[in-house]
Amino acid sequence: MIIEQTYQVRGGDFAHAGDASSKVKKLLKQLDVDPRKIKSIVIALYEAEVNIVAHAWEGIIRILIDRDHIRMVLEDKGPGIADIEQAMVEGYSTASREVREMGFGAGMGLSNIKRNTDQMEITSRVGEGTVLTMVNYF
Amino acid sequence: MKISTVIELTEATLVCGGDKTELMVERAFSSDLMSDVLTLDTEGLLLITGLANIQTIRTAEMADIHYILFVRNKKVTPEMAELAGENHMVLLATPFSLFKTSGILYKHGLKPVY
Ligand SMILES: Nc1ncnc2c1ncn2[C@@H]1O[C@H](COP(=O)(O)OP(=O)(O)OP(=O)(O)O)[C@@H](O)[C@H]1O
């Protein structure tokens, strides 16, 4: 059984931030994945989805569900991340005032993604965009 | 503590989820910072917050939080209520401040997360 899904994400569109994560959550529930695993997966995915909305211009989320794991690849066009190590530090954030007014921008997202995934990889080109890959085993 | 007791103690109005007021909640977390809420791994939590927007509901959905108490009578939009309804949440609104609301509920035995 392999399921593939693709979702579009628009930068700045807070009204719809989380739509993709919500759909993936429903899908994993239907597939009867352990609720605690679902929670980790969707928390990581939601953090990553909100990061595209908050920090990038547009992005695409590709989900691949295999028998024993899920792979989530988030590719965005955006400013990119110059220093990934610094971005991973809890508390580091370049979030705008608008993002902070939505309740985000504490600089906790990337470390929370790390905590909630089995594998996490970020590659980025400044001025072009960022690719975040996450894998979780069921 | 029963949701109906939370309503009574904080003089809250029930915005949605009226069929669930007899359910029990053990712990609460007060925050306007959704980043922080996403780091919790406590089950059956009441979120007390002054942040009322669609991302408050989305965050609760992702974090498996089913009870939200908005302070200072923050307005719940139809979109927020609809999303909350889809996810079987209880939304409450109290006129009290975050500090007063938290103090009252803590005093009556609702436990903190940390
Ligand atoms: N997709 C992205 N494109 C460009 N920059 C990003 C992206 N994701 C993260 N960043 C950069 O890394 C920083 C840290 O991200 P992180 O998710 O940890 O915190 P945050 O989004 O600022 O706040 P929080 O996640 O707590 O709401 C961001 O402030 C931003 O500078």
Ligand SMILES: [Mg+2]
């Ligand atoms: Mg973030």
